[in-house]
Amino acid sequence: MGFKKYSLLGWSDGGITAMIAAARNPELIKKMVVWGSNAFVSQDDLKLYNMVRDVSKWSARMRQPMEEVYGVQAFAKIWEDWVDGIAQFANRPEGSICMELLPLISCPTLIIHGEKDPMVPSFHPHYLHKNIKGSRLHLIPEGKHNLHLRYAEEFNKLVEDFLEE
Template sequence: METLTFVSRCLLRNATKTSRFYSVCVSGKVSVNGVDLHHQLVGAGEHAVLLLPGALGSGETDFAPQLQGLDKNRFTVVTWDPRGYGCSRPPERDFPNNFFHRDAKDAVDLMQALGFKRFSLLGWSDGGITALIAAALNPKLVDKMVVWGANAYVSKEDVQIYQCEALRDVSVWSERMRRPMEQMYGVQCFQETWHNWVDGISRFIHNPNGSICVDILPLIRCPTLIIHGAKDPVVPSFHPQFLQERIRDARLHVFPDGKHNLHLRFSEEFNALVEQFLSQ
């Protein structure tokens, strides 16, 4: 499968550049760190961009407007399903204390296995945390970074949000929010994995200052765009402000009416903002 994916990527880069061709999305699995990681790839631009999904997310569930809407002439867009998520199963997902660092290593190693020497990162929510760690620990590989809905530490307020019934109990979620995950995982597996995620992310409160990756933020060297939805019910505004203060070359853009999934709700505006930043 790894060879087939590599050949497909070469064909993408050398094919006649027509809009019809760019609508094709190549998917496959690559063996990385002992796990077969599922990914999708579209476009043939010189600038490679990896999209990192949120908790339990996948390229399919989290980034459809970006796979469709980002400029395929300028960018090669890659999405991935982290180990234990989406189509990167088995294994079943677990949440050891280092699960964000493990995801960061997997993500970087996947891009290198696909042949990308340098690339940019777009990370949403948990994927934003993973992107922060990947950029901090691999400054020579990461060109630029965009994160939204991300946090570098867990506060008492965050734990209250995670543990509240409206977030923890998936049975009270709207059908629109629940259905894609239930279709991906099955009802019981989704519930169990989500509960395990809530407990896993909440445990960071026991670290000094609740840190997930606070200590390595100064290692980030790439230009960074932090995006925040002013109405995000999951990530309070002090988190993007903290990131802007700790990352040396960071700027903050706020969507006044944006919530946690602003890249889906305001996809055209989001895509245009990201394309402009990545092209500067």
């Protein structure tokens, strides 16, 4: 597209992708914002993932938008496959997804996290903040995994201010 530098925003697995891209291509990345992301899979994470494996037990509000996109049976299969796939990282040293890459991230980074995120426990954003040099951590006390939707105004202001600095 002709851009020499660009900023990355990544939610959840998209945040993992952004961190990997920022670590491997520091000359291309101006700034990065990640939320609901992690760099490793712990035993606590595995318990959480297995608790939400069966999408039929999810609330309709959480399940229906995905079922409308993928179909009821396809979404259930896609989600089970995701749980199985992410669980495999627990077999790597320290459960690393991209832990070893975090020190290579040199762009200004904003980490946003909902303190009530049921999918990504609060130790993850603190780990990212500690291991990404010069990063900032902003916690949203009532935020959950989809904080960018529920707290869109606050989230958008945070991101916009950060990117415009």
